[in-house]
Amino acid sequence: MTGTILCVAEKPAIAKAVASHMSGGAFQLSNIPGNKYVKNYQFTFNFGGRWGQCSVTMTSVLGHLTETEFGSHHRAWASCPPEDLFDAPVYESVAKDKVSIAQNIAVQARSCRALFIWTDCDREGEHIGTEVRKQALEGNPRLEVKRAKFSNTERAHVLQAARQPIELDERQANAVAARIELDLRIGAAFTRLQTLQLQTLLSSLTDKVISYGSCQFPTMGFIVDRYFRVKNFKPETFWLIKVIHVRDDIKVNFSWRRVHLFDRAVVTIMLERCLAAKKARVTKVNERPTSKWRPLPLTTVELQMMGSKYLRMTGQDIMKTAESLYTKGFISYPRTETDQFDKAIDLKKLVEKQVPDGSWGQYARGLLDGNFRTPRSGRHNDQAHPPIHPIAWVSPTALNASEKKVYEFVVRRFLACCSEDAKGKTTEVEIQYGEEMFQAKGLIVLEKNYLEVYVYEKWESSQQLPVFQLGEEFEPTEAKINEGKTTPPNYLTEPELIALMDANGIGTDATMADHVAKIKDREYVGTRTRGSGRSAVTEFIPTSLGVALYEGYNNIVSAIPGCPSLSKPFLRKEMEQRMREICAGTKTRREVIHESLERYQEVFYLTKSRIEILKAACQKYMLGS
């Protein structure tokens, strides 16, 4: 035996899974003083190569160990002008509630020859790895430090990762360090500025914190943006030609290729030309197989979007529920960007676990009996976690109402991924009538396949079209003008908001729901229900404070070309891009912090000198509220 190796994972669940695989189940478990979640696992493992047979102590942290804060001179709000926070010194220290975890690592490191870091293989994981390394080296400065590269906790994959350790990615860790410092400085500076300025303006704001965050504000911005589009909407009248033809007792509605026009006179002339031509000619008859694709493997963003659409839960509730299902071992890790399954995962074995279920067990059986298909692969892979999938079957009686809903969704989605696409047939008839083109479509669903188990999506046969021959001419039963009005867009719903955040790089899969909850808590936005019963959806409406902040910041920068508003996602996107440059090695942490601070400082001083504009917006919308 050649010494002991200390292994540290990002969370207890990973430590447990990895320890189980490496030890073959034969480990000694011990608690650590001061924390009930973190455990130490002791066993032996043959790493092969230069490491050989070693004792192993496997433990974990609970996410980040440290926090970054201003020094005591700058902590009180009145201690300095807010702009000082852009260059006041910041200090990194072990968070109070993590001290015992940090000590455990330092103590264990003393008797070890090497440290293997098993944090998630994503950006934050690399940074957490450097935090772990620092603690371990404090216990034992001679420690050799390696990093395990793994993207799931499948047995063979874990063993392979243990035997071929690599190095921490310092660049990714540096990118995160830059993000941490920037978020703190910018968030604190703007929050203090606007809170102190606006609190004294209106009595309704006296004891409110009016926080600014590079994710909070753009999230609020999406909601206000939509609100103004709804509010400023002017309906317009349009006209269209509708052609109806009855054949074999089937009434066929042909829709106009131009959809509609906004000039009644023009549409009238076009209809007259159609009627003058008397006969319509069939220019296209198309009958072809069609399919509705089964869904992609489940990511966090998709879970939240689908969940708030179909399960009537908020993104935050869905995530909380998914986390509890995960800690109980029923589903895989719920925070993932990956929408492709690794080949090494035995999907059929996971399908088999669902056979006992009363609702979808039969369907799972069918997959095993020959209906199984390899899931489609999406284009995302975070290299840290597999798509969300069920790990074990659980009786519905063992779950509460929310857990039941989320678990059922995860299972049905998984089974749908492993199924055949739905199959159908579309018929398309195109006619020329006068100078105008019209079209009718019919759909027959032939095989529902995945839709049998994925009950959230609908795909139904439409009315069947009668037979039309290519080139035939007929006189339509009726042709007339219909009038309509354009309708305003709806207020933003949660799935739409999550999609916008995702597309604009606002927040991560783990934090999006938190940002939404935060701006509600800050009273920048509220929610209400649109519709009723099964079709009810929750929509977001800004408060007068939200509208005032949005408009105030837009007005502050509007006269300055190239100066983006704080309510738009642009500055955050730019910061994200710079972080990627650190990862690519084209920029350093110092350069990025400097550049990003300059960008935000420009807006800050502009806001400070034009603070009356922000105040005016608050007075405009909030007086009397």
Next chain:
DNA sequence: GCAAGGTC
């Protein structure tokens, strides 16, 4: 009394 990101 400030952020966003991990995780319980």
